[in-house]
Amino acid sequence: MSQGHHHEHGSHGHHHEGRDAHGNPKDLAAYVAKQEDPSRDEWQKPDEVLRALGTAPGEVVCDVGAGPGYFALRLARAVAPGGSVHALEVEPEILKALEQRIAAAGLHNVHPRLVRGGDLPLPPEPCDLILIADVFHHFPDGPATLRALASRLRPGGRIANLDFHQGELPVGPGPDHKVSREDFLAAARAAGLEVVVEHRFLPYQYLFVLRPGAGRP
Numbered sequence: 001m002s003q004g005h006h007h008e009h010g011s012h013g014h015h016h017e018g019r020d021a022h023g024n025p026k027d028l029a030a031y032v033a034k035q036e037d038p039s040r041d042e043w044q045k046p047d048e049v050l051r052a053l054g055t056a057p058g059e060v061v062c063d064v065g066a067g068p069g070y071f072a073l074r075l076a077r078a079v080a081p082g083g084s085v086h087a088l089e090v091e092p093e094i095l096k097a098l099e100q101r102i103a104a105a106g107l108h109n110v111h112p113r114l115v116r117g118g119d120l121p122l123p124p125e126p127c128d129l130i131l132i133a134d135v136f137h138h139f140p141d142g143p144a145t146l147r148a149l150a151s152r153l154r155p156g157g158r159i160a161n162l163d164f165h166q167g168e169l170p171v172g173p174g175p176d177h178k179v180s181r182e183d184f185l186a187a188a189r190a191a192g193l194e195v196v197v198e199h200r201f202l203p204y205q206y207l208f209v210l211r212p213g214a215g216r217p
């Protein structure tokens with residue numbers, strides 16, 4: 001169903017038309033299917049992404065805006081044994097899909113968690129890694145959200161942000177629903193974060209690993 005229908009919404013230039021309050025397309029079933037389409041691996045390169053994130057067994061991870069769990073399930077395997085993943089999701093219907101996928105995978109170290117609309121998406125405990133994958137462009141206040149997330153890092157913890165480059169691409173949201181690499185960097189700086197490393201192996205997305213800057217707790 002998602003093959004041949006790459007964009008989250010069919011026509012561009014219609015500002016946020018057809019999207020719900022959380023920035024999602026109205027057809028959630030198709031949206032969920034698209035995010036879990038096996039062909040995503042070709043450009044999402046999940047194994048390389050996990051290596052770049054440097055996850056290790058025992059770590060506590062938060063996947064902010066986990067969707068149906070593309071990264072959350074992989075992260076859960078990467079931090080086992082001993083580690084766990086808090087998978088935060090604002091849309092109850094998508095959370096249900098996430099819960100089903102966790103159960104089907106037989107994983108016991110992923111904890112799905114509903115974020116109430118209007119609340120900041122924060123993990124229930126300090127984390128070694130907070131991943132924001134294809135979600136930053138959904139946040140109403142990017143810098144404030146990043147700042148709040150940074151306050152939920154363990155000492156030495158990191159935040160990773162992965163999102164689509166600006167412009168027309170064969171995958172991902174339309175151009176009117178994206179945050180450019182430069183705008184993300186400006187938001188990160190405004191939130192007091194500094195770049196540890198930028199990875200450039202993804203064809204359509206930028207990937208930053210960040211940490212709280214000097215002078216911050």
Ligand SMILES: C[S@@+](CC[C@H](N)C(=O)[O-])C[C@H]1O[C@@H](n2cnc3c(N)ncnc32)[C@H](O)[C@@H]1O
Binds near residue numbers: 024067068070134
């Ligand atoms: C494009 S999907 C990405 C899902 C997943 N991270 C992935 O890479 O497959 C964005 C998800 O973020 C969720 N979302 C949007 N705003 C959010 C918020 N403030 N807190 C938590 N989740 C949010 C949406 O409901 C949607 O499931």
